[in-house]
Amino acid sequence: MRPFTYERAGDLSEASRLGANTGQGQTDAPVQFLAGGTTLVDLMKLDVLRPTRVVDISPLGADLAGVALTSRGLHLGALATMSKVAEHPDVRRAYPAIAESLSLAASDQLRNMASLGGNVLQRTRCPYYRDPSWEACNKRRPGSGCTAIQGYNHNHAVLGVDENCIAQYPGDLGVVLAAFDAEVELSGPSGARLLAFTSLHRPADGEPHLETNLRPGEVITGFNVPAGAWTRRSLYLKVRDRSSYEFALASAAVGLDMDGETVRQARIGLGGVAYRPWRSPEAEAVLVGKPLDEATAKAATDAAFAGAVTHGGNDFKPELGRRTLVRALLQAQSLPVSEAS
């Protein structure tokens, strides 16, 4: 860890002013926002992130930590902790996939500290990113190359990757937010704006060091998750070797709107397999208007992984991802759901 200046932002405008050089998630951005600190401090100790200024936005928590369910949907404050949202009765009832994605993530201690805003921005677990003694990492050092592509890539992404970076997005909540059409509320130097959650993280597209479409100084203030029949009949299935406290080998967020045996609408997100929070409209399209059974579920998963690219160590991922999604779809179909809102 290197010396840095620590400052506390008393309000959003101060946060944006102090955070004017936060960049778009570049590893070498000189300023970093600090909320729960569970990913930032870790990476500072590893000498990966070397901010000269850390702007603590936790004083904003009083205003930005709410959880509210309305007829339009669910609003989640960006500084609400993972544990608070995971345990919230409205979330558990009306958006079970969100509650499950949070309670299956990390450990109790981390969930008590980590904020939702920080959680969706969690950086990759790629070992070549997280250890600066590796020379080549396009995400950490633009243009230096990618060691993982020919190296140890057991838990690297197979969807949304390119020849510059195969880092996996490690989060869980983001997968559900991507599937559920969530939008992100932002506050920055030029005011507030809304962004589709699926536009928050940038695709690989040759510039993996740019992680997000945030503008310098922008703070995530909250998330809106629209209401829909699929949120109630939803689940998050996380497959991993260890029973707890492990990142997904493959995960699936599934929300279904059923008309009897027929799928009226589906929402499908995939985790543990993709470069960024991944929604699969291809898989959703396969299911719409069809009965959900083993055959249609498999057809949907084939569509979801049609573009998968593997690199040796992660050759198992498409098959495990497909099986995970089939299991999640059939499990979601059999969920007991009350139709009342």
Next chain:
Amino acid sequence: MPRDTAELFGKPTPRIDGVAKVTGAARYASDEPVANPAFAWLVTSAIARGRVGGLRLDSAKAVPGVIDILTHDNVGALAQPPAQMDGGPTTTTLETDQIWHDGQIIAIVVAESFEAAREAANRVEVDYVAEPPSATFDSPGVQVEPHKTTEDSKDPAKGDAAAALAAAEVKIDARYSTPTQHHNPIELFTTTCVWDGPHLTIYEGSQAMWGLKANVAKQLGMDPAMVRTISRFVGGAFGSRGGTTSRTAWIAIAAKRLGRPVKLVATRDQGFTIATYRAETRQHLALGASRDGKLTAFVHEGWEVTSRPSGYNVAGVDTTARMYACPNIATAVHVVHADRNTPGFMRAPPETPYMFALESGMDELAHALNMDPIELRRVNDTKIDPVSGKPFSSRSLMACFDQAAAKFGWSGRNPKPGSMRDGDWLIGWGCATATYPTNIGPAAARLAVTPEGKVTVQLAAHEIGTGAYTVVAITAARSLGLKVDDTTVMLGDSSLPPVTVAGGSNNAATTANVVYKACEEVRRRLAEAATADPASPLHGADAASLQLKGGTLMGPTGASEPFKAALSRVTGGVLEVHAENAPQGSKPGAVAGLYEGKSAMVRGTGRENVTTFAFGAHFVEVRVHERTREIRTPRVVSAFSAGTIVNPMTAHSQFMGGALWGLSAALFEATEIDRKTARYVNHNLADYLIPVNADVPDIQVLVVPEEDDQVNPLGIKGIGEIGIVGMNAAVANAVFHATGTRIRDLPIRAESLL
């Protein structure tokens, strides 16, 4: 002639150091207070083969608080590499500019604070002269050679295994592999060095107090009498702190250069490369049997990775060849030199990997014979060591299988693979043999007792988490007829009488037998004085028949006198004895060697008339999801039989912890290597998987009573390592039963079963 061991031992006794441990009062090496320490941080290599061409230190030196940076250039000539437990060479660090492996120490920054040292270390720029490294098996450039054997350690061989295999009615022939694994004791690798004039004190978690002292003294060219090592508590060792590693001497040199204490707490990831590890193995196993299951041929070969210079290997065929009766045995072991750090002891070093192959193979053979796997072991059970022809001093293997099977409910098993399920989960039940040789080492101990019955026992033994303080307290107090609560035990200090290395599960047998000997000396002196004193109610009795019991000196007829009276007759103050014990079978000079820091053990396979092993049996249930193939382990039953159990409470923890680690070795643990660069990539406890609480199944431990008066006078067999042995195979066998898929490469993960 020892007392009835059942009278002395077997009572569950809480750890005498338990309160100190859970309250933080127990001082681990880096907790020892030293005045005004400077803090060291290791700079380690980012390449696995080549040289340090140059170090650019300006930026590091500019960090406020940096005091000194040790490099090959300024200290390289001041120390020799540490001697290895196997007697052979190993890799160097600052002695030369050569880089042998990833993460090798290439510089040490010393600063006023931990944080400044860390920052400066991050600012050291290294110019490497890199060469392409060889990572592991199949990498270009590895060198393969047969391991070195000695008169004491030949590869087991008997009859004509090749011919017998060719003629066998039923056979299996398969290849297995086990991965690289690291001990990861929760206490990090630390060293604190303090000089007082010419005297050096080293605070470092160690399994060999006198060994560390002698070895560092030799490295630094010092008289060992000027070096003291202190390690009162060790936060896990598992073999990783048995040998001396490179960091210690350099920290001593850093402290000398500064004229003040220097403290090093290496990081978790550095622990993967500055210490030792369990190297990956490949194995070939072929078993031949007659239709009734009797083994006719046994062939077991191993390949083990080691560093370029070291011939370190574990050669577990020496154990596997002795497990079952078989007239034809052929074994071989090869070492594969790669650009890696030198491996070392890790819990049951030979048995954990090699019994995986044997016990998987036995399950495969049972399946091929359409025979229950327990019955296959019964058919091949033997009271005679098939390699040496000597009898086992005791062997309760089948009693362990039968009692554990009953507890587990094995009779309810449908042997057909894939036949048992619960909803979407496939159920599999598997079992395997556990074993570990019974070893004992020479030791010395000092014991002092007051008329009030307060006992102090001192020896440089090692509390590595196993309950060593309590073993000593129980032995002393019960042998003297006094109270455990009135007993003070001092361990982990080389200024105390020497004890052999705490390895090979010898600690309980070694320490209990020497402490018992000291107590016996107290008893003898009290008894001889009492029987000679006309004023004593024991006057005229046979001194040999008197016992210390219940706070008295007691004769066979029931006549007795209080301990205080008996002791006061011998001394007005404190009675102190110094005992030394060379166990039966010790080589000449074993005790003298202790004082030179040499670790000699009488091994289970090195006895004159008997072979000594402990045995056990593991049973495990696995559940495999039919679609996504995650493996869960809801329950385990393990039975062990290991002679006299000194303290059933801590023994239970040892057995249970071993079984749990066996599960971990089967399903989770593997150190991953970047093959191109020969560097470890998951060197942290997030990515190096070990079980969490949610993975910890219901583990039931059974102890099958066993008496063995041949292993040592107190009948104690070591139990620290046996628990891990065979569990990996039991899990693999259960996975086969659940799914019909035989996995021969560890760890077994969801992806193995897709």
